[in-house]
Amino acid sequence: MKTQTKSKKVNKAWLNNHVNDPYVQLAQKEGYRSRAAYKLKEIDEELKLIRPGQVVVDLGATPGAWSQYLRRKFAPKDAGQGGAAVGQLNGTIIALDLLDFEPIEGVQFIQGDFQEDEVLAALEAALAGRPVDVVVSDMAPNLSGIASTDAARISNLIELAVDFASRHLKPEGALVAKVFHGSGYNELVALFRSQFKVVKVVKPKASRERSSETFLVGIGLNAG
Ligand SMILES: C[S@@+](CC[C@H](N)C(=O)[O-])C[C@H]1O[C@@H](n2cnc3c(N)ncnc32)[C@H](O)[C@@H]1O
Numbered sequence: 100m101k102t103q104t105k106s107k108k109v110n111k112a113w114l115n116n117h118v119n120d121p122y123v124q125l126a127q128k129e130g131y132r133s134r135a136a137y138k139l140k141e142i143d144e145e146l147k148l149i150r151p152g153q154v155v156v157d158l159g160a161t162p163g164a165w166s167q168y169l170r171r172k173f174a175p176k177d178a179g180q181g182g183a184a185v186g187q188l189n190g191t192i193i194a195l196d197l198l199d200f201e202p203i204e205g206v207q208f209i210q211g212d213f214q215e216d217e218v219l220a221a222l223e224a225a226l227a228g229r230p231v232d233v234v235v236s237d238m239a240p241n242l243s244g245i246a247s248t249d250a251a252r253i254s255n256l257i258e259l260a261v262d263f264a265s266r267h268l269k270p271e272g273a274l275v276a277k278v279f280h281g282s283g284y285n286e287l288v289a290l291f292r293s294q295f296k297v298v299k300v301v302k303p304k305a306s307r308e309r310s311s312e313t314f315l316v317g318i319g320l321n322a323g
Contacts, residue, residue, distance in 0.1 A: 122137050138306050139275070160208070235276075236276040253278070297319055
């Protein structure tokens with residue numbers, strides 16, 4: 100009984116924070132499926148990674164706010180402020196997630212686990228040999244609460260994203276990946292440095308301060 104009361108209190112506090120969060124309110128106003136859109140938007144505004152005409156792969160895409168942001172960037176300028184949610188699209192977006200994804204016009208979706216060979220093969224088939232301009236990954240594994248297991252799960256997903264990026268990005272392409280401070284973080288930064296010419300660590304304002312998440316951005320593949 101005690102635990103139930105406590106968890107109700109925690110839920111209420113979470114709900115209050117969520118409802119009063121300016122990014123949640125902005126997302127509702129601007130028609131984004133989640134406040135996560137503003138994390139990618141800030142990263143992009145700082146580093147100017149996303150441009151019309153590009154091929155972008157969105158890993159861990161559900162519920163779809165990053166894909167919506169990409170879609171708006173790819174909508175022709177005359178489609179209205181901030182681009183349009185429907186209509187013509189100048190660019191390619193391939194989204195992938197374990198979970199289902201409510202369709203977004205013009206976004207190709209693949210459902211499956213990025214760690215599985217056949218899912219990777221489906222993603223590669225969707226690319227049909229086209230080199231990729233930007234890979235964005237907001238993937239976060241289900242956490243077990245056991246620090247070493249969780250760090251290994253996080254690292255494994257990011258290592259796979261780096262491997263995918265190094266095989267499919269254009270030489271000047273970029274990878275944006277969500278990582279978490281803690282065990283394994285320094286090794287992931289070192290992995291990015293070994294693969295990319297420029298590595299930036301970005302903590303967008305839209306990323307809650309108390310969250311250990313941060314974003315690694317690698318730009319331009321190292322030769323060989
Ligand atoms: C924080 S959410 C992404 C939010 C998304 N960027 C947006 O803007 O709506 C993380 C997603 O990563 C997905 N994910 C976690 N592990 C995955 C895996 N191994 N393969 C594919 N997707 C995965 C989860 O299903 C979840 O939908």
